[in-house]
Amino acid sequence: MSVDGEALRFGVEEEFLVIDRRTRATVAGAPAVIERAAARLGDRVCGEITLVQVESRTRPCTTAAELAGQIAANRAHLAAAADGGGLGVIASGTPVLGGAVPSPITEGPRQNRGNATFRGLHHEAAFCALHVHVEMADRERAVRMSNHLRPHLPVLIALGANSPYWCERDTGYASWRTLLWSRWPVAGPPPYLESAEHYDTLVATMQEAGALVDVGNVFWDIRPSAHLPTLEVRVSDVPITAEESAALAALVRALITSLLPAVDRGEDGPHLRPELLRLAYWRAARDGLSGSGVDVHTGKLLPAVELAERLLETARPGLERHGDLGRVTGWLRRLIEHGDGASRQRRAARGGGLTGVVDHLLQQTAPMPRAV
DSSP states (O other), X not given: OOTTSXXXXXXXXXXXXXXXXXXXXXXXXXXXXXXXXXXXXXXXXXXXXXXXEEEEEOOOBSSHHHHHHHHHHHHHHHHHHHHTTTEEEEOOSSOSSOOOSSOOBOOSHHHHHHHHHHTHHHHTOOOOEXXXXXXXXXXXXXXXXXXXXXXXXXXXXXXXXXXXXXXXXXXXXXXXXXXXXXXXXXXXXXXXXXXXXXXHXXXXXXXXXXXXXXXXXXXXXXXXOXXXXXXXXXXXXXXXXXXXXHHHHHHHHHHHHHHHHHHHTTOOOOOOOHHHHHHHHHHHHHHXXXXXXXXXXXOOEEEHHHHHHHHHHHHHHHHHHHTOHHHHHHHHHHHHHHOOXXXXXXXXXXXXXXXXXXXXXXXXXXXXXXXX
């Protein structure tokens, strides 16, 4: 719990792709969308590495209902701003149409340094994630929590899988973004961390090696935020709908809430075999929720749905405490019935090709009226 005993506050950052509504291809329209959206969202909208991406963020929230409302409102404002210029925004982990490499890069001192440092990786950075921030001002506590969260990262990948396409082809993966991200020098699952000092030493070493432009380039899937009193979980593709983003964020908060007693008792998180965690990442990225996943403790292959149900049981104390059990179990039932994001993108492609996928994403990303 928070210091005052209240529920941990949480919020999200969501990344989106900007598309031309006529061609449905990604387009370098982020600056125009941001300029128009800022009239309503202020500093809660910003750019990303490439000019085909925009990011929105919520304020800290206490309830999942409040968070869902903020996410939906942010998406509606972005959609309205894009629509005013003949553009649209879609919630997909990777581009469906367009997405030419190299992507047009956002100009500025920091991005220019990133371009010089990461080179070809920067040119293929047009992918979008959901970043969940959970209140945790104590960095030692946040680092210890990271160790307890690591085993659950592959299942979170499977639940949020929403990036089957790249360069206008089906990759055969549910989360191709996960594979793209894994090539970066400081990305993927964080190592087992002994303390906040250990974390800071690793970051300093990576900076000295030239693998970071600054501490904001620590792109591990769990990290103490560099600018907020939070622990950030950034493993998932951006989900298609606002409700899915809210449910996934509620699950992450509940998982952290459920694991806090063990963290505060000083218990070590599981020391996972790196090869099993890497294998579980790969399988989750390939199959999403529709196939099998790897148990990170045993290496055994199990149905992805079974692993997801186990995760919900682990998070149940937190879900019940926050009143989110129904919301999150309902979301999982819908995923099982209708498919993860990647499965739904492919279903749309069978009915209307890749333009049909983009049309589906446009409608689902921000279904409320554009005039807001």
